[in-house]
Amino acid sequence: MGSQTIKLPTIDFSEVKQGTHTWELVKSQVRQALEEYGCFEALFDKIPKGTRKAIFDALKELFDLPLQIKLKNRSNKPYHGYVGQLASLPLYESLGIDNALALGKIENFTNRMWPNGNPTFSEAIQSFSKQLSELDQIVRRMTIESLGVEKYMDEHMESTDYLVRMQKYDGPQTNETKFGLTSHTDLNIVTILYQSEVTGLEVLTKDGQWITVEPSHDSFIVMIGDSFLAWSNGRLHSAFHRVMMTGNEARYSIGLFSIPKAGYIIKAPEELVDEEHPLLFKPFDHVQFLDFYYSEAGRKLQFALQAYCGA
Numbered sequence: 001m002g003s004q005t006i007k008l009p010t011i012d013f014s015e016v017k018q019g020t021h022t023w024e025l026v027k028s029q030v031r032q033a034l035e036e037y038g039c040f041e042a043l044f045d046k047i048p049k050g051t052r053k054a055i056f057d058a059l060k061e062l063f064d065l066p067l068q069i070k071l072k073n074r075s076n077k078p079y080h081g082y083v084g085q086l087a088s089l090p091l092y093e094s095l096g097i098d099n100a101l102a103l104g105k106i107e108n109f110t111n112r113m114w115p116n117g118n119p120t121f122s123e124a125i126q127s128f129s130k131q132l133s134e135l136d137q138i139v140r141r142m143t144i145e146s147l148g149v150e151k152y153m154d155e156h157m158e159s160t161d162y163l164v165r166m167q168k169y170d171g172p173q174t175n176e177t178k179f180g181l182t183s184h185t186d187l188n189i190v191t192i193l194y195q196s197e198v199t200g201l202e203v204l205t206k207d208g209q210w211i212t213v214e215p216s217h218d219s220f221i222v223m224i225g226d227s228f229l230a231w232s233n234g235r236l237h238s239a240f241h242r243v244m245m246t247g248n249e250a251r252y253s254i255g256l257f258s259i260p261k262a263g264y265i266i267k268a269p270e271e272l273v274d275e276e277h278p279l280l281f282k283p284f285d286h287v288q289f290l291d292f293y294y295s296e297a298g299r300k301l302q303f304a305l306q307a308y309c310g311a
């Protein structure tokens with residue numbers, strides 16, 4: 001028997017408006033996909049076609065900058081500044097913009113990379129982040145409604161900032177497949193990824209099969225992180241995923257990550273805890289958890305959140 005090709009569910013957000021029948025329909029698709037796969041492919045037409053092309057031109061231009069310029073992007077949080085030149089991940093490079101939707105952040109980043117400015121770059125990234133933050137919020141609203149815990153909606157929606165991170169994976173220059181990024185779950189709330197036309201992203205299903213997520217210029221990959229899994233007391237799944245590279249061509253991707261603010265304590269609503277669903281994680285601060293995750297001890301663990309605050 002040949003192996004079956006499985007595909008992530010595709011969910012269409014183009015007609016979605018709160019209070020309509022479509023909202024209810026899409027909401028149940030979102031809940032189902034997040035329970036079963038922890039992710040899905042989203043069709044979202046708020047991003048103009050021109051912006052989509054501009055994004056990948058901008059990413060190429062960014063990563064083509066000299067290393068000493070890229071190193072100027074510093075952050076006190078791991079994986080938020082410049083990452084690259086790692087012996088363990090030789091194909092990988094990334095640049096992050098912390099709190100990207102706050103006024104001036106994307107422009108400051110742009111000016112650090114291009115001291116004479118680069119409005120094309122900053123406008124493309126700005127427009128991308130702003131539009132996709134709408135998708136992030138729709139997905140989170142739908143999820144919280146479907147969990148029946150609307151009374152926590154405002155608190156939850158206000159508990160996060162956005163990180164924008166741009167990735168480049170070099171082609172390994174061989175037909176052998178090499179890791180671009182090793183298998184991991186995301187740690188945040190929701191991740192939205194947009195990938196260039198070079199294949200590489202793979203997602204692990206609950207029954208242990210790797211699905212290749214074929215790139216499409218018209219869709220975005222929406223994925224749940226461990227913090228949302230913890231908040232939902234395990235109602236949502238967070239998927240292991242990785243990037244596998246082959247051949248000569250570089251792959252680019254850009255992600256919008258909603259991340260709990262420092263000092264905010266992630267705690268599953270009591271309505272989601274009962275005999276059938278005992279509390280899975282003790283309340284925790286995401287930023288303190290990150291310190292543990294990137295420590296010597298944390299790095300060795302498959303599911304660090306469990307070790308850190310498993311109840």
Ligand SMILES: O=C(O)CCC(=O)C(=O)O
Pocket residue numbers: 165167181186193195201241242243252253254255
């Ligand atoms: O480049 C990608 O498509 C995946 C990136 C990723 O998984 C991450 O940055 O957490």
Ligand SMILES: [Fe+2]
Pocket residue numbers: 184185186241
């Ligand atoms: Fe990831």
